[in-house]
Amino acid sequence: MHQASSYEQIERRARTRERVRKTVTYVLLVLWALIVLFPFYWMILSSVKSYSAYNSEYIPKLYTLAPTIQNYIDAFTTVSLGRYFLNTLIFTVITTGLMMIVIVPAAFAFSRLDFPGKNLVFTLFLSLMMIPNELVIITNFVTITDWGMRNSYIGLILPSVTSVFYIYLLKENFEQIPDALYKAAKVDGTSDLKYLLKVMLPMTRPTIITIMILKVIECWNSYVWPRLITDDERYFLVSNGIQEIRENGFGRENIPAMMAAVVVISVPLIVLFLIFHKKIMAGVSRGGTKG
Amino acid sequence: MKIVLQDLTKRYPNRNRKIKEEVVAVDRFNFEIPDGELIGLLGPSGCGKSTTLNMICGLEKPTEGRIFFGEDDVTDLPPENRGVGMVFQSYALYPHLTVRQNIRFPLENLKGDKKLSNTEMDQRADEAAKLVQIDQLMDRKPSELSGGQQQRVSIARALVKMPRVLLLDEPLSNLDARLRLQTREEIRRIQRETGITTVFVTHDQEEAMSISDGIVVMASGVVQQIGKPQDVYDDPVNLFVAKFLGTPAINVFAGEVKGGHLFINGEDVLPVGSVPDAPVTVGIRPEGFVLQDDGPFTVDLVRVEVMGRDTSVVSTHPSLEGATVRSIISAENKIDPKAKQVHFALKSAKVLLFNKETEERIRF
Amino acid sequence: MKQSKWKPWLYLLPAFIFLGIFMVYPLIDVFVYSFEEGYNSASQTFFGTGPYNYRYVLRDPYFLQAVKNTFLIVVITVPVSTGLALLISVGLNSIKPLKELFQTIYFLPYVTNTLAVGLVFMILFQKTPYTDGFVNLIIKWFGGSSIDFIDGPYWAKMFVMCFYTIWVVMPFKVLILTSALASVNPVYYNAAKVDGTSKLRIFTRITLPMISPMLFYLIITGFIGAFKAYSDEVAIFGTDLNAAGMNTIVGYVYDMLYGDSGGYPSYAAAAAIILFAIVLTITCVNLLVSRKNTTYA
Numbered sequence: 001m002h003q004a005s006s007y008e009q010i011e012r013r014a015r016t017r018e019r020v021r022k023t024v025t026y027v028l029l030v031l032w033a034l035i036v037l038f039p040f041y042w043m044i045l046s047s048v049k050s051y052s053a054y055n056s057e058y059i060p061k062l063y064t065l066a067p068t069i070q071n072y073i074d075a076f077t078t079v080s081l082g083r084y085f086l087n088t089l090i091f092t093v094i095t096t097g098l099m100m101i102v103i104v105p106a107a108f109a110f111s112r113l114d115f116p117g118k119n120l121v122f123t124l125f126l127s128l129m130m131i132p133n134e135l136v137i138i139t140n141f142v143t144i145t146d147w148g149m150r151n152s153y154i155g156l157i158l159p160s161v162t163s164v165f166y167i168y169l170l171k172e173n174f175e176q177i178p179d180a181l182y183k184a185a186k187v188d189g190t191s192d193l194k195y196l197l198k199v200m201l202p203m204t205r206p207t208i209i210t211i212m213i214l215k216v217i218e219c220w221n222s223y224v225w226p227r228l229i230t231d232d233e234r235y236f237l238v239s240n241g242i243q244e245i246r247e248n249g250f251g252r253e254n255i256p257a258m259m260a261a262v263v264v265i266s267v268p269l270i271v272l273f274l275i276f277h278k279k280i281m282a283g284v285s286r287g288g289t290k291g
Numbered sequence: 292m293k294i295v296l297q298d299l300t301k302r303y304p305n306r307n308r309k310i311k312e313e314v315v316a317v318d319r320f321n322f323e324i325p326d327g328e329l330i331g332l333l334g335p336s337g338c339g340k341s342t343t344l345n346m347i348c349g350l351e352k353p354t355e356g357r358i359f360f361g362e363d364d365v366t367d368l369p370p371e372n373r374g375v376g377m378v379f380q381s382y383a384l385y386p387h388l389t390v391r392q393n394i395r396f397p398l399e400n401l402k403g404d405k406k407l408s409n410t411e412m413d414q415r416a417d418e419a420a421k422l423v424q425i426d427q428l429m430d431r432k433p434s435e436l437s438g439g440q441q442q443r444v445s446i447a448r449a450l451v452k453m454p455r456v457l458l459l460d461e462p463l464s465n466l467d468a469r470l471r472l473q474t475r476e477e478i479r480r481i482q483r484e485t486g487i488t489t490v491f492v493t494h495d496q497e498e499a500m501s502i503s504d505g506i507v508v509m510a511s512g513v514v515q516q517i518g519k520p521q522d523v524y525d526d527p528v529n530l531f532v533a534k535f536l537g538t539p540a541i542n543v544f545a546g547e548v549k550g551g552h553l554f555i556n557g558e559d560v561l562p563v564g565s566v567p568d569a570p571v572t573v574g575i576r577p578e579g580f581v582l583q584d585d586g587p588f589t590v591d592l593v594r595v596e597v598m599g600r601d602t603s604v605v606s607t608h609p610s611l612e613g614a615t616v617r618s619i620i621s622a623e624n625k626i627d628p629k630a631k632q633v634h635f636a637l638k639s640a641k642v643l644l645f646n647k648e649t650e651e652r653i654r655f
Numbered sequence: 656m657k658q659s660k661w662k663p664w665l666y667l668l669p670a671f672i673f674l675g676i677f678m679v680y681p682l683i684d685v686f687v688y689s690f691e692e693g694y695n696s697a698s699q700t701f702f703g704t705g706p707y708n709y710r711y712v713l714r715d716p717y718f719l720q721a722v723k724n725t726f727l728i729v730v731i732t733v734p735v736s737t738g739l740a741l742l743i744s745v746g747l748n749s750i751k752p753l754k755e756l757f758q759t760i761y762f763l764p765y766v767t768n769t770l771a772v773g774l775v776f777m778i779l780f781q782k783t784p785y786t787d788g789f790v791n792l793i794i795k796w797f798g799g800s801s802i803d804f805i806d807g808p809y810w811a812k813m814f815v816m817c818f819y820t821i822w823v824v825m826p827f828k829v830l831i832l833t834s835a836l837a838s839v840n841p842v843y844y845n846a847a848k849v850d851g852t853s854k855l856r857i858f859t860r861i862t863l864p865m866i867s868p869m870l871f872y873l874i875i876t877g878f879i880g881a882f883k884a885y886s887d888e889v890a891i892f893g894t895d896l897n898a899a900g901m902n903t904i905v906g907y908v909y910d911m912l913y914g915d916s917g918g919y920p921s922y923a924a925a926a927a928i929i930l931f932a933i934v935l936t937i938t939c940v941n942l943l944v945s946r947k948n949t950t951y952a
Contacts, residue, residue: 011367021854025746029753032743033760035822039775040763042789046778060789102669109666118663128678134883134905135931138688138923139681141912162673192662221768223886227894228913239770239886243894246774255778262771273766277759284765285830350845371851383846387864396860397850452850 043266047071047259054256071260078250080233081261084241091156091226091237092219096212098161103211107170108196112182128164133224141228151232159225166211169286173207174200210283213276220269238265292361292455292488294324294347299356301342316342318512319356324490324505329482331499332492333535334509340492341460343509347490348458349373360455371400373456376449376487380461382441384433390444391429394419397452419447422481439470446481457482459491463498475502496536500524508532525640530650533574533643539603539617541643544610546573553644556610560587561637563644563655571653572612572645579641580604580618582626586634590616595628602626606633688924701921708925717897718926721907727813728820728903729881736821737873740828745858747829748836758833765826773819773890780804780815780891805892812892812901820887824880828873835869836862871945875938882934885909904930 046054048067075081109115110122140159149155177200185195201208223239230236236244242258242265250257273280299320302313317339324330332340345351347358349370357366365373376397384393394416398407407415420426423443433441442462449457462478463471479502482489493499499506500520508515508523508531516528527533533541546555547570553561555573580588590606593615597603604618604626618635626633644653689708691701712718747757764772779789782803791801802808804815839862847857863870885905888896896902897910904926911923 008367010369010372014369022750025749029743029746029750029757032739033757036760036763036825039772039779039822040767042779043772043775046775055785058786059792060786102673105666106670109663113663113666115660115663121667125674128674131678131682132879132883132931132934134908135685135927136678136681138908138912138920138927139684140677142684142920143676143681158673159677162670162677164674164678167670217766221770223770223889224909228909239768242768242770242774243889247893258774259778262774265771266767269766269768270763273763277762280766281758281762281830284827285834348849350848370849375849377846377849379842379846381840381842383840383842385843385861385864388860396847396852400851400853400856448846448850 040266043259043262046256047263049256051254051256071256072264074250074254074257075260075264078257079241079245079261080236081241081245081264083234084236084238085264087153087235088220088237090153092216094153095157095160095219096215098157099163099166099215100208100212102162103167103170104196104201107167107174108192108200110167111171111174112196112200113192125164126168129168137225137228140225144229149229151230151235153235155229156226156235156237160219160222163215166215169211170204170207173204177203206279210279210286213272213280214283216272217269217280241265293326294322294456294488294490295357295359296320296322296324296343296347297357297359299343299346299358300354301339301346301351302354315512317346317353320514322507322514322517324488327486327488328504329479329489329491329502331503331506332490332509333496333499333506334494335535336494337511338509339512340494340507340509344458344460344490344492347456348375348377374452374454375456375458376452376454378442378445378449378457378459378462380464382433382445382465384441384445384448386433389430389432390420390425390436391416393433393444394429394447394451397448401452415451416447419451422450422484423447423477438466439474442466442474443477446478450481450485450487454487457485457487457489459489461493462491463493463495471498478502497538500536508535510535526652527643528652530572530574530645530652533645533652537576539577539619541574541576542616542618543612544573544575544608545612545647546571546610546644548644553642555588556608558587558589561639561642566644566653566655570647572647572650574643574645575637576641576643577603577617577619579638580620580635581638582620582624582633583636584634586636588635588637590618590633590635592626592628592630592633595626597622604633685924685927688921689928691921708921709929712922712925712929715907715922717902717910718904718907720897720900721902721904724813724816724901725882725884725903725905728817728884729878731813731817732820732824732881733874733877735817736824736828737870737877739821740825740832740873741870743825743829744832744836745862747833758830761829762826764823765830769823769887770890773887776815776819776822777805777891782807806899809900812899815891816888816901819891820881820884823887824877828877831869831873832866835866839865867945871941875941875945878937878941879934882930882937904933 045062045064048069048071049057049064050066050068050070053064053066110118110125137159144150144155144158147155149158181199182195185199190198221239222237223243226235226237226240227243230240233244242261245258245261299317300315301317302315305312305314320343332343334340342351346353349365349368349372353366357364359365360373370377385396388396391413395412398412398415401407416429417426420429423446425440425443425447428436428440428444433444436444442465446459446462449459459478463474466474475498478489478491491499491503503520505518506520506523507517510531516523516532518526523532524536527536530543534543544555546553546560547568548554548563548566549568551562551564551566552559553563553566553571553573590604590608593605593607595602595604600622601619602622602624604616604620606616606618607614608616644655645651646653690704690706692703692705692707743761747754747761750757781788782791782801782805787795787801788804790804795801802811804811843861843865844857847861852860883905884903888901888903888906892899892901896906902910908923908927908930911919911926
């Protein structure tokens with residue numbers, strides 16, 4: 001009998017400990033979720049507060065009863081947010097498109113074609129991955145300046161159209177397509193280019209989409225290169241635009257309008273993320289890097 | 292340590308959430324395992340044998356019923372307080388630890404007055420390693436061992452804390468055929484030497500029959516039959532058990548009992564005494580056939596496979612459920628491979644009758 | 656199979672042209688720049704070669720401040736973010752309901768424009784004549800006194816900086832660690848449970864060693880990333896980082912290249928090469944340590 005009660009005790013203690021652990025876990029997770037989400041809440045909240053309401057709140061309120069869209073109108077009329085937006089869109093679409101045109105044939109050549117010195121070339125190629133952007137950006141800045149391409153789309157786009165890493169990722173994927181398919185296509189008289197377009201690309205579509213999404217995110221958020229290469233407001237991307245708005249735009253104190261601009265800039269990627277969150281997260285865990 | 296299972300039941304919520312009805316993995320399992328015996332839980336995959344093992348181990352909680360180790364009710368105890376050793380199907384050896392560290396691992400968990408000194412731990416680990424004959428490999432990593440050696444390490448790890456009960460989950464399924472034979476002898480030897488009550492799970496009837504003191508045949512959560520291997524083989528309670536035990540498998544025919552005689556395909560093959568007249572399912576073990584020129588049981592010969600000691604006769608029969616009849620007869624009997632038909636007499640002990648509907652055994 | 660000799664090269668040509676012009680040539684050129692004394696980008700002249708640029712950069716107080724800031728950011732954010740990410744991932748892996756929701760939320764900062772959200776952080780932490788800001792509200796609520804985190808004392812600015820950096824790098828780390836933890840075969844946990852292993856011991860003796868390759872990967876990339884800190888700083892403190900005393904090495908490079916203090920690509924090149932040397936050294940040390948500690952399987 002004594003034994004039985006001590007067993008009961010052990011069990012009760014284990015159950016209490018389990019419950020405490022669960023509670024602590026959830027508290028921690030919710031807390032971090034709040035820290036992650038709060039800035040988003042705050043920017044949306046501030047963006048719908050009117051200018052006067054915001055500035056009269058010495059103690060900031062966590063809600064507003066009189067939301068306004070005036071700030072969004074200001075964001076598009078007072079500063080050239082629409083222009084920045086359009087620039088970024090153009091930059092993102094062209095860069096991503098060009099990049100695909102450059103990297104797909106390269107990945108194809110490395111994975112499928114045989115040529116003397118392929119291994120050596122590929123090794124050299126991989127070693128390029130270790131070169132930090134910060135080293136080469138200095139010369140690129142000088143090059144683009146010398147070519148007179150400052151403040152132009154082409155100057156913005158050119159240095160970003162290759163990525164060693166994405167070629168590598170794509171090549172690895174291409175290599176998973178069985179050899180037999182290539183041989184079968186050759187027997188049928190399919191040209192390399194047709195095989196690439198009709199067989200390989202459709203078969204590796206998930207990877208292609210992942211790469212494109214990652215590149216779009218990268219383009220949308222790029223700041224350093226556009227900052228170096230543009231000082232004409234007409235060619236600013238959103239990142240530079242938001243810095244410009246902050247420093248010279250609405251006047252330092254019109255924070256609600258600034259927040260409206262921030263919301264507008266953030267929305268496209270967040271929407272993209274909400275639609276593709278599984279793909280994006282899988283893609284990033286396979287090879288994205290940041291931070 | 293004897294193990295008593297009392298009305299042991301496990302139900303899971305249905306995977307399809309819309310269906311309220313629960314899935315019964317194990318249904319009212321009653322069994323008393325005598326101290327020091329080696330018991331095999333046998334059944335096809337999904338029959339609830341692994342769930343039963345996990346409940347004995349403490350990794351899963353029974354929905355209903357109790358589990359006793361000796362006189363102790365351990366039903367609600369976490370695994371670490373039960374004194375069980377478990378060998379997992381995939382061995383679960385920690386890949387980053389050496390063999391010695393793996394075997395020592397359970398000992399390092401002991402706390403309070405059970406705590407052991409470093410030398411004591413090494414000594415115990417050495418003893419366990421010697422028992423399973425891997426004491427030469429103590430400083431290797433699991434990845435440097437063969438499958439059989441990994442298996443031994445995982446048995447040593449289960450034994451090192453001197454458990455009251457040893458549990459093995461499909462201990463041989465990851466080994467190749469030759470190693471399997473060798474390892475199952477090994478398990479028997481270790482179990483004999485240590486005298487620990489042992490339960491193991493397997494889907495391979497040969498494995499269970501060859502080394503167990505007793506076997507439990509399970510199907511879809513329900514215990515079909517419990518008994519000594521030979522008894523269960525000779526005297527199965529239903530068609531499932533009869534089909535599950537034995538290689539080659541039992542041959543099953545449609546037949547009929549009329550006036551105390553068994554008819555298969557219209558031939559009077561065997562007197563069956565007082566069995567009432569009814570259509571029946573007939574199981575005939577491969578060794579139940581006797582070659583006899585005027586035998587009542589006629590089959591259409593397909594081929595004869597000579598296997599040295601025995602001869603296996605493969606044939607077809609119009610009343611057969613299945614593709615071919617397999618009969619094993621002594622190699623001393625000569626059969627003309629070109630013969631169209633072969634005649635057999637039947638050994639009455641090897642002919643099993645089952646109710647056509649319930650598939651329960653009809654004894655005669 | 657017949658294949659013309661030049662065809663593979665044709666496929667590679669576009670990539671090679673771009674890489675040649677924008678990666679290989681610049682890599683060589685940056686070393687040349689760094690040894691050209693007094694290079695003037697307007698007149699394209701210089702008056703000698705030698706280590707002068709390095710000497711100049713290493714004596715520049717702005718550079719030294721940038722080095723100090725960068726090292727502080729690295730030393731604080733890498734361990735804190737990795738540890739926190741580990742904690743959160745372990746928590747995430749131990750729950751079932753809401754797990755996917757939490758995972759999605761945690762990943763959100765990865766897809767946001769760091770410049771834009773940095774502005775929100777600035778507003779949350781800023782103290783102006785009109786408002787103390789949200790963070791100070793909380794501090795006062797707990798009985799503290801308000802601080803200007805954006806224009807105030809150095810440690811306060813450094814705190815915001817690190818806080819924001821951690822906020823930005825967490826999604827990647829949580830994602831990687833969660834999938835690393837999930838890939839540990841649960842049979843090891845069962846085996847350990849049967850042996851009565853305590854939760855803590857399971858974590859230190861089984862979980863940690865098993866995910867150590869991923870952990871080291873995160874630490875290495877974390878170091879590299881933190882050493883290149885720049886745009887997060889701009890996001891919080893604006894483009895004039897020197898004035899805020901919050902410049903980083905990369906920021907120093909860009910300031911030397913362009914902007915009000917710019918026009919000195921030689922100094923920029925020297926600073927960039929110093930940074931590269933630091934990062935390379937630390938990465939090598941990291942690799943050596945990790946090789947020693949993850950020798951299994």
